[in-house]
Amino acid sequence: MNPVSYRPEAGIAWITIDYPPVNAMSLAVRDGLLKAVRAAEADNHTRGIILCAGRTFVAGGDISEFGHPPQEPHLPDVYNVLEASQITWLAAMHGTVLGGGLELAMACDFRIADPNTRFGLPEVSLGLVPGAGGTQRIPRLVGVELAVDLTTSGRMIKAPEFLQAGGLDRLVEGDLATAAIEFMNTAGDAPQRVSERQIAPISDDYFTSQKPKVVKAAKGAAAPLHNLDAVQWATQTPFNEGQPRERALHLQLRDSEQSVALRHAFFAERAVSKPKILTGSNARDFSHITIVGGGLMGTGIAAACLNAGLQVHILEVDDAAASAAQQRTGKLLEGALQRGKISQQQFDEQGAGLTSGTDYRAAAKTDIAIEAVVEDLQVKRKVFQSLAQHMSSEAIIATNTSYINPLEISEGVSNPSRIVGLHFFSPAHIMKLLEIINTPDTSGEVLATAFAFAKKLRKIGALSGICDGFIGNRMLAAYRRQSDYLLADGATPQQIDSAIRDFGLPMGPYELQDLTGLQIGWANRKRLAPTRDPAQRYIPIADKLCEQGRFGQRSGSGWYRYESGSRTPIADPAVDEIITQWADRQGTQRREFSAQQIQQSLLAVLANEGACILQEGIAERALDIDMVKIHGYGYPRWRGGPMHTAEQLGVDVIKATLAEVTAQSPDSWTIAEIYQ
Numbered sequence: 001m002n003p004v005s006y007r008p009e010a011g012i013a014w015i016t017i018d019y020p021p022v023n024a025m026s027l028a029v030r031d032g033l034l035k036a037v038r039a040a041e042a043d044n045h046t047r048g049i050i051l052c053a054g055r056t057f058v059a060g061g062d063i064s065e066f067g068h069p070p071q072e073p074h075l076p077d078v079y080n081v082l083e084a085s086q087i088t089w090l091a092a093m094h095g096t097v098l099g100g101g102l103e104l105a106m107a108c109d110f111r112i113a114d115p116n117t118r119f120g121l122p123e124v125s126l127g128l129v130p131g132a133g134g135t136q137r138i139p140r141l142v143g144v145e146l147a148v149d150l151t152t153s154g155r156m157i158k159a160p161e162f163l164q165a166g167g168l169d170r171l172v173e174g175d176l177a178t179a180a181i182e183f184m185n186t187a188g189d190a191p192q193r194v195s196e197r198q199i200a201p202i203s204d205d206y207f208t209s210q211k212p213k214v215v216k217a218a219k220g221a222a223a224p225l226h227n228l229d230a231v232q233w234a235t236q237t238p239f240n241e242g243q244p245r246e247r248a249l250h251l252q253l254r255d256s257e258q259s260v261a262l263r264h265a266f267f268a269e270r271a272v273s274k275p276k277i278l279t280g281s282n283a284r285d286f287s288h289i290t291i292v293g294g295g296l297m298g299t300g301i302a303a304a305c306l307n308a309g310l311q312v313h314i315l316e317v318d319d320a321a322a323s324a325a326q327q328r329t330g331k332l333l334e335g336a337l338q339r340g341k342i343s344q345q346q347f348d349e350q351g352a353g354l355t356s357g358t359d360y361r362a363a364a365k366t367d368i369a370i371e372a373v374v375e376d377l378q379v380k381r382k383v384f385q386s387l388a389q390h391m392s393s394e395a396i397i398a399t400n401t402s403y404i405n406p407l408e409i410s411e412g413v414s415n416p417s418r419i420v421g422l423h424f425f426s427p428a429h430i431m432k433l434l435e436i437i438n439t440p441d442t443s444g445e446v447l448a449t450a451f452a453f454a455k456k457l458r459k460i461g462a463l464s465g466i467c468d469g470f471i472g473n474r475m476l477a478a479y480r481r482q483s484d485y486l487l488a489d490g491a492t493p494q495q496i497d498s499a500i501r502d503f504g505l506p507m508g509p510y511e512l513q514d515l516t517g518l519q520i521g522w523a524n525r526k527r528l529a530p531t532r533d534p535a536q537r538y539i540p541i542a543d544k545l546c547e548q549g550r551f552g553q554r555s556g557s558g559w560y561r562y563e564s565g566s567r568t569p570i571a572d573p574a575v576d577e578i579i580t581q582w583a584d585r586q587g588t589q590r591r592e593f594s595a596q597q598i599q600q601s602l603l604a605v606l607a608n609e610g611a612c613i614l615q616e617g618i619a620e621r622a623l624d625i626d627m628v629k630i631h632g633y634g635y636p637r638w639r640g641g642p643m644h645t646a647e648q649l650g651v652d653v654i655k656a657t658l659a660e661v662t663a664q665s666p667d668s669w670t671i672a673e674i675y676q
């Protein structure tokens, strides 16, 4: 079927783009559109064209084509031909008008849209600049400031705001097609083409003053600055010079490591919710959620569920705890209201969906119960048994444990096919990741429901099998272990933290431990001590800090010290002393590590742990691991996740680095098959 149809009607013709799922500007669409433009030009009766689309207006270039050489007709050429034609073009839009879609709209003479339409130039989030005139037309249409905002952030703006900025001619309540005809019949002469418009003057130092802000917000990504530069060209050169320059940069960036990584992340974010194991399974409906435990985690989960429009009941040990939990959740909703994330009406509705109490009988009509109590097997077991006693034997019982095997928690509970792990990350109403832990007994329907639940909460659900720490915390443990080996052998906490920040994570391992507190890790190490391989190198420096009451920021000191009331880590000679004294006693020859050595060795252990996780079948695909690290642990999206980075570096580089890592700490690492 032709994705672009041309239908002439008394002087006005319709061109409709219908190429599911999102009308991306694939080769067939570009070709079809160019042919339609030619047909309209050849048709003497056509004076105007209404350009519209199927499920949504065009949502951009076809990202899946970006890894291949570009094929004619190229997008900017099609739009330039369209803009130069003598016919009057009206873009009648709904849905999401993104990237190549907005570029198409800007090549038209008029633009009208349904009020719910959203507009954006998200190429920056794919490591690119727009490739079909986006950065050159947008400042000519809506001014430099909004142009810089949209192109460097990639954010979407809603139709009313776009109208106000001059991006649209009209908002259409009601039928878009009828309004489009009426508009064309009364519009009069077409205004000056966008590409020929003058840009409103802006102060000389505007771009210089924007640069540091853009670099800061980019957190290591290169594309935001490229977009800023490209918008600046529009202020300095005519369109016919700026546009080819933008195109050349777009093509160059397509081959950049960052763009390849960001495209990997884009497709992985969509593939992660479709693991093979779900094939043939359908999710159940759910509306009532019970959360056991109203602490930091439980209330964060409650807020996330309420934000998604679900009914929530929090179970606590006594009335005081129950009402405290309810209040804490209410505070989180208030925060969302204050930040403009939800309206007053949503706030009221969500608040009304929350109840709390102490009686497990309230769980009787729950669809999904989530236990979020202390990380203690016996306590969790008791919670599961109480839930099972009162819930229907089909209803889902989930644990939010970070480490404990869900099979042990659910021992003795009837119908094990309804047991699943739902591992949230703190703060649970904000963090995007939800690890979904599959036990050997979990049914396909329950797993599918867990994924539907993640989607409902607008989270990224990633499937993990059972192992200590599941995917995320197991990877974290390997990364921390290697950090400690580096520390023991000569690096300082500051050097490691700064190397990791330079790599693109928001924080290094030691400042992060100080922020979250050292107690949990300490308890975990004690838990694992009896089963730890005695041959494995063990660095007790964190234990020594804990023994001295250095638990991190909240106790005033940890890996760093903190001045009262401040969160800024200050290097502490006392910590260096603890490290060097211990290393001396061990007879360790301390040496220098460069930032690159630190980064590469930590990446190598992550890649190796990930490869072991894959080999053991804990993760189905490397992309699941990448999504866990990006959305739960701050791994830079523009690096695509550790498995992707490792693949880009190549097996030989990782192998060579792992050889150094194992020479540094013999008998301490299991090396995955692919790196042997």
Ligand code: COA
Pocket (backbone or CB within 6 Å): 021, 022, 024, 059, 060, 061, 062, 063, 064, 096, 098, 099, 100, 122, 123, 126, 267, 270, 271
């Ligand atoms: N090129 C190729 N494929 C695209 C695409 C694009 N520009 N935009 C979306 N898709 C694909 C997705 O990969 C997904 O495929 P799948 O079903 O095989 O997983 C499918 O279209 C639906 O996309 P999805 O994101 O799941 O749908 P949605 O309704 O939630 O969101 C959009 C729709 C358009 C908002 C979202 O897909 C999006 O932001 N797309 C990217 C837009 C963009 O960056 N454009 C500029 C490109 S230079």
